[in-house]
Amino acid sequence: MKTAVLVFPGSNCDHDAYHALKHVVGVDAEFVWHKSSSLEGFEAVVIPGGFTYGDYLRTGAMAKLSPVMGAVRRFAEGGGPVIGICNGFQILLEAGLLPGAMIVNDSLRFVCDFVHLRAVTDRTPFTRGIPEGTILKVPVAHYQGNYYADERTLSSLEERGQVVFRYCDPEGNVTRESNPNGSARNIAGICSEGGNVLGMMPHPERCAEEALGSADGRRLFDAMVAWLGERSA
């Protein structure tokens, strides 16, 4: 079972993702440079956080044109699991692999803190076995994480079970106060219609071990490994 961690100019959470996969969860992981146009041999893809191309023009706007994104598109169309974290989520939005867009946080501040997430669906490879209503403690670190989509798209996301995580308080209540960036309907993560592509602003790779203040993030990667195991069985 081999997983790909994409690396763009300006990625900076690539080593965290690699560490979580390889040394915490214990699956094979390899860095894939953004110039590569193939993901042959990989069973899952992580698009890590960072500031690809210095966030020029818009977050993720340049990275969506990298050759590897064509391979990601084909990989996703084939049902392969893809997770985009933070800037990785922004890249997936810009690439049109997920609907909506990111705007500046409503506080106009870079937010760097632990937040709580309420799991909304277990239909993705990364949330399989995490029951609806589970509360996860995961950090965020971003300036443009204010998820926007028009009302019709938001309703369609909800109807089709594409909302995966919402910001909530420690008790699991989805409130205005627990929303760190102004995201529409407290959305912290969404998936594709097929469920195999997940984008989320919070960083599960930064909280995969108790020493980091929370090990909740590990559950997403464990879920992915279990999902891949089931698929190949």
Next chain:
Amino acid sequence: MKAKIYVTLKRGVLDPQGKAIRASLSHLGIDGVEDVRVGKFMEITLKEIGAEEARRLLDEACRRLLANTVIEEYRIEIGG
């Protein structure tokens, strides 16, 4: 030939920067400003091509890269 491209947030999309600027203007005592919306301005130098071709090409550039039409709209001015 030069072209100008204005990329602005769609009506209805929150613009926190614009809101902060509006508040600062009123702190300066510059009243009478109802709303501020912040956008991008790009000045483009084109190769020697016709105006119609330029418009077609820049429209494609906006749709595919320069603007994100989920949240932004764009306006192209050619010439000058």
